[in-house]
Amino acid sequence: MKLTFYPGCSAHATARPYDESFRAISRALGVELVEIDDWNCCGAMASQSIDRAKALVIASRNIGLAEKLGNDIVAHCSSCYVVLRKVMKAWQTEPETKALIDGALAEIGLSISGKLKVMHAYEFYTNENMLELIKSKIKKPLRGLKVASYYGCLAVRPFTDIDDPENPMRLDNLVEALGGEAVPYAMKTKCCGGALIAVEEAASQEQFSKHLECARQEGADCIQACCPMCLLSVDTYQGRVNKNLGRDYNIPAFYFTELIGLALGLDPAELGLKRHFVSNEALIASLA
Amino acid sequence: MPIPLPVIEADGGAFLSEVASKPGAEKIRICIQCGTCSGGCPFAHLMDYTPRRLFAMIRAGMRDEVLKSNTLWLCSSCYMCAVRCPQDIPFTDIMYAIKNIAVAEGKYPDPCRGGIFYGLMAGQVAKYGMTTEGLVMTRYYLKLRDIKGLLNNMGLALGMIRRGLLPLVPILPRKIKAVGDLHKIVKYVDTHRSKTGGGS
Numbered sequence: 001m002k003l004t005f006y007p008g009c010s011a012h013a014t015a016r017p018y019d020e021s022f023r024a025i026s027r028a029l030g031v032e033l034v035e036i037d038d039w040n041c042c043g044a045m046a047s048q049s050i051d052r053a054k055a056l057v058i059a060s061r062n063i064g065l066a067e068k069l070g071n072d073i074v075a076h077c078s079s080c081y082v083v084l085r086k087v088m089k090a091w092q093t094e095p096e097t098k099a100l101i102d103g104a105l106a107e108i109g110l111s112i113s114g115k116l117k118v119m120h121a122y123e124f125y126t127n128e129n130m131l132e133l134i135k136s137k138i139k140k141p142l143r144g145l146k147v148a149s150y151y152g153c154l155a156v157r158p159f160t161d162i163d164d165p166e167n168p169m170r171l172d173n174l175v176e177a178l179g180g181e182a183v184p185y186a187m188k189t190k191c192c193g194g195a196l197i198a199v200e201e202a203a204s205q206e207q208f209s210k211h212l213e214c215a216r217q218e219g220a221d222c223i224q225a226c227c228p229m230c231l232l233s234v235d236t237y238q239g240r241v242n243k244n245l246g247r248d249y250n251i252p253a254f255y256f257t258e259l260i261g262l263a264l265g266l267d268p269a270e271l272g273l274k275r276h277f278v279s280n281e282a283l284i285a286s287l288a
Numbered sequence: 289m290p291i292p293l294p295v296i297e298a299d300g301g302a303f304l305s306e307v308a309s310k311p312g313a314e315k316i317r318i319c320i321q322c323g324t325c326s327g328g329c330p331f332a333h334l335m336d337y338t339p340r341r342l343f344a345m346i347r348a349g350m351r352d353e354v355l356k357s358n359t360l361w362l363c364s365s366c367y368m369c370a371v372r373c374p375q376d377i378p379f380t381d382i383m384y385a386i387k388n389i390a391v392a393e394g395k396y397p398d399p400c401r402g403g404i405f406y407g408l409m410a411g412q413v414a415k416y417g418m419t420t421e422g423l424v425m426t427r428y429y430l431k432l433r434d435i436k437g438l439l440n441n442m443g444l445a446l447g448m449i450r451r452g453l454l455p456l457v458p459i460l461p462r463k464i465k466a467v468g469d470l471h472k473i474v475k476y477v478d479t480h481r482s483k484t485g486g487g488s
Contacts, residue, residue, distance in 0.1 A: 009419045009462075014453050038465045040417035045365045046409035049387045049402075052311075054477045058413060061473060094311045103480055104473040108466075157367035158380065165371040191330040191366035198428060199401040200362065201437075203334055236444070275451040 003124070004069045004116075005033040006062055008080035009041050014236070015077065015228035017272030021257035022076050022121055024270045028261075029133060033074070036065045042083035045195055053100060060087045060101045063118075064110030076121035076257070078154035078227035084118045085159055120155055122226040122256060123162045126170035131177045139265030141179025142287060147259070148185040148220035149175060150211065152230040156189055165189065171224060171256055178263040187214040194229030197237075202244075208233040209241045212249045221283060223253040231255060236277050252280035262287070299349030307346050310385035315377040319343050325369035325379050335359040336397070339369055339379060346386075355395040360387045361402030404431055412461070417470045422458025 011019035026033050039062050047055035063084065066073050075081040090097040091112055105111055124130065149171035157165045166189050172182035193200075193207030211234055215223050225231045235253040242249055253276065261271040262284065273280060297304065308314045326338035336357040337345060345354050360383060369379040390396065396403045408431070409424050422445060429438035448454040464470060 009421075012462075013421055014448065016453055040464045040470060041413045041419045043410060043413045044419075046406035047413050048384050049406040050391050050410040052384055052388055053481055054414065054474060055410070057473050057477050058417075058470065061470070090311065097311065100477060100480060104476040107472050107476050108469040153364075153366040153368070157371050158378065160371060165367075189368075191364050191368065193330060193364060195364040195366075196331065196362065196402070198405055198425065198437075198441075200331070200334060203331065207330060236448070240444075275453060277447065277451070 001030065002032045002034060002071050003074045003119075004066045004071045005035045006039055006042075006066070006073055006075045006080055006084065007035060008039075008075060008077040010077050010228040014232055015255075017275045018076055018228060018231070018255040018257060020270065020272035021255055021261045024266050025125070025257055025260045025264060028264050028266060029130075029137065034069055034071065036062055036069070036073075039065065042080045044079045044083065048083075048086075053097065055083075056087050056090055056097060057101055057104045059083050060091070060105060060112065061108070061110065063087055063112050063116065064105045064108075066116055067111065067113055072117040072119060074119045074121055074124055076226075078120065078152060079229070081118065081120040082154045082159065088114070088116075088118060120162065120226070122151075122155055122171065125257070125260065126174050131174065134174075134260060134264070135177050138179065138263050140263055140287065142175070142259060142263055143179050145175075145180040145283075145287060146183045146219055146221045147175045147180050148183050148215040148218055148223045149188055149256075150185065150223050150225040150230050150234065150253075151189050152225065152227040153189065153191050155226050171226065174256060174260070175224070178259060180259070183215075183218045183220045185214060185218060185220070187211045192227075192230045192233035194233045197229075197232070204233070205237060205241050205244055208237050209245050209247060209249075212238065212241060212247070212251055215251055216249060220251065222280070223251060224256045224259055225253060226256050238278050250278065252276065252278050252283050254280070297347065297349050299351065301349070303349045303351045303354070304347050306389070307382065307386060310382070310388075312378050313382045313385050315375065316343060316346065316382055318375050319347075319377055320375060322374060324372050324374060328368040328372050330366060330368070331362045331364055335362050339363075339383075343379070343382075352395070354386065355390040355393065356397050358397040358400070358402075360390060361397065361400055361406075399432070401432065404428060414470070414474050416461050417464035417467060418462040420459070420461045422454055423461055426459050 042059045043055045151168050156168050163170050175182040193204035196204045258271045323340040326332045326340040332338045337359050342359050363383045367380045
């Protein structure tokens with residue numbers, strides 16, 4: 001199976017373990033990822049906030065480049081996924097925006113056919129057939145591991161055709177398929193506040209603490225996420241939350257792709273597991 | 289089909305029509321003011337006006353108050369309001385549309401940290417085709433003259449560099465190869481938008 005891959009800016013920065021583990025499990029499961037050559041940043045929330053038309057056109061260049069490769073597009077960053085789907089929706093439903101996108105892309109020899117589907121990596125790796133394939137290749141089941149699944153906002157909203165927008169279950173089902181235990185997590189689709197990380201530092205850290213507190217109260221050994229901002233909020237900032245709000249959380253957080261990789265018996269170094277701020281060594285050792 | 293509610297319009301409905309003319313925003317006319325949006329908003333407590341109130345103000349024609357409110361810049365784009373709205377109004381997208389109007393007219397709350405942050409990032413995307421997190425953050429804190437904030441984040445940046453999550457020199461701008469193509473399509477939007485009225 002072949003997919004066109006749009007990594008996005010965070011893949012080479014804060015979300016490097018997501019990118020490394022996503023590529024590693026894809027290799028192990030026989031999914032060929034063909035990266036879009038010379039892709040550009042989707043613009044995330046920022047570009048739309050300033051100038052929507054320009055943001056959509058800039059992001060549409062990626063779809064135009066993907067058309068040359070022909071396969072459906074997969075993105076692992078939730079923000080990239082939503083922006084690319086927004087481009088497709090505007091192209092399909094807004095004639096004036098479509099004319100602007102088509103005109104701009106024609107200037108650089110690109111076009112959109114409307115045939116390519118944009119998928120989230122979490123959507124791709126949690127469909128029933130894929131879960132069966134993963135199960136058949138498990139070497140080290142995550143026996144006894146209690147996992148809180150953190151979906152965040154953009155993987156389940158505004159596009160609600162993949163999972164329930166407030167109580168999704170696909171990542172929870174994945175945990176069970178990997179042999180772990182999915183713990184209920186009331187904050188699973190609540191905003192992490194990552195968008196305001198530099199704008200409202202105190203308020204965003206307060207929001208991060210709510211997610212960590214919920215996971216602690218549910219007795220979770222760890223959190224799994226499918227969005228770089230979500231992981232940043234519960235992993236990278238966990239130390240700051242402890243310091244600034246007087247807490248003592250020690251909850252490792254993973255990308256769901258890392259947990260799949262662990263269950264498949266892949267090398268932790270290949271999965272980028274050492275790149276997290278909260279140490280996960282003891283937890284991983286306890287699984288073996 | 290729900291019937292639009294009568295509204296008190298200080299400006300004869302001009303601002304309401306302006307907002308409603310944006311793609312996907314026409315449904316703002318059928319808001320029933322139930323407040324479900326504000327109830328589920330993670331940052332309503334910090335806003336000058338809650339989302340429900342902001343939409344009432346749009347209908348009342350309070351243009352300047354809306355455009356200069358911090359509400360626009362505290363929306364974290366989580367889409368909870370949009371999926372919970374009983375009238376199916378895409379509030380988050382309408383919030384983006386109003387931000388676009390405010391930016392085009394240079395109307396901001398004072399200070400507007402969100403506007404500065406997004407402006408820097410959007411500028412980088414249009415110029416280089418990539419976001420360089422370290423550069424955005426550095427310019428952001430310098431622009432705010434917030435040296436304490438800058439130093440505070442440098443500690444975090446060092447931790448990221450050590451883990452290979454940021455390059456050794458995190459303020460060197462990353463660029464795509466076809467920067468010329470990028471500038472061509474950006475220019476195309478600037479010169480053709482008025483004719484087509486596309487997008488915003």
